[in-house]
Amino acid sequence: MKSPQGDPKDHPITEFEQVLTGTCLCGSIRVTIHDTELFTQRRGNLCHCANCRKVSGSFVAANLVIEEEKVEIQDSAGTLKTYEDHDTLSGNPVYRSFCSVDGNPIKSVASQSPDKVILKMGIFPRIPAPEMESFVMHRHPWEADFEGTVKYKLARGGEKLEE
Template identity: 50%
Template sequence: MASTSSFTGDPKQYPIEQFKEEITGSCNCGAITVIVKDNLWANPEKGHLCHCQNCRKTSGSFVTSNMAMEKAKVEIRDEQGKLKRYPDYNTGSGKKVERCFCGECGSAIMSDPELFPDLVMLKTGMFPRIPKPECESFVGHRQSWEEQSVLGSAPVLFDTVRGQAKFEGK
């Protein structure tokens, strides 16, 4: 059955000024909303792209867009109890990363890493506006045709884990 949804996904419809205190995102079905009480535009760049296999599978794409955020600043509203947590131990550290998604519509919500108990890695696709990411991780695992970064002329690229060895090419 064709839906009559209006296409409200154009980021330009949402001035950044309205998100200086907080920003609210949601999954496709709307059962889960995520409120971040922070100004994501306080710095020119925020968040990172990741080419690792786990992120690719989670997002259904060749790259995913993540944002580390203090748990204290994140409020999750899930009145119907739809948030599912997949415990993923197939990680670089061997520590558990809970991959959280909506059990109704399948939208990726966040990763909850045992390694960083005070942080969650929010999936930025759920927000009406997304800041420019500050770096890319697992660039060594990207596809052969991804020769140029979407981040512009001097992107910060890490070979694997963010904050560790820089990507030296190929």
């Protein structure tokens, strides 16, 4: 088994042709994505909103919006907890789930994406290239441009940023 601090390139994409599995830092929560097309095209979403930045602990959150039926979450020690975030653009809550032992963000569920789950990609050994960015108007001035992404001024699916 490779070190959890390992290089993502140590994991060839072919390793994930059927499933991609990741865990929280302590290992009590295991998330498996069943999607044979996960790495066949750009799939990820980089979110620059303040709440996602806080949850990720970084300048941008690497997310994957995916159909709920393609995701299996095992919570062996009962550590998955959910925070109901009401400080949202829509005013509708976003349910942000995390490991209550190590604080690792796992997923979010939002009413504007019914039947989908927003997975936090940092728990996986390798992630697909981003296809879009949301809340681009909230990017830091020093951030590099992520070429090839569809850029939404604010919420995903809303008004696009003209380049």
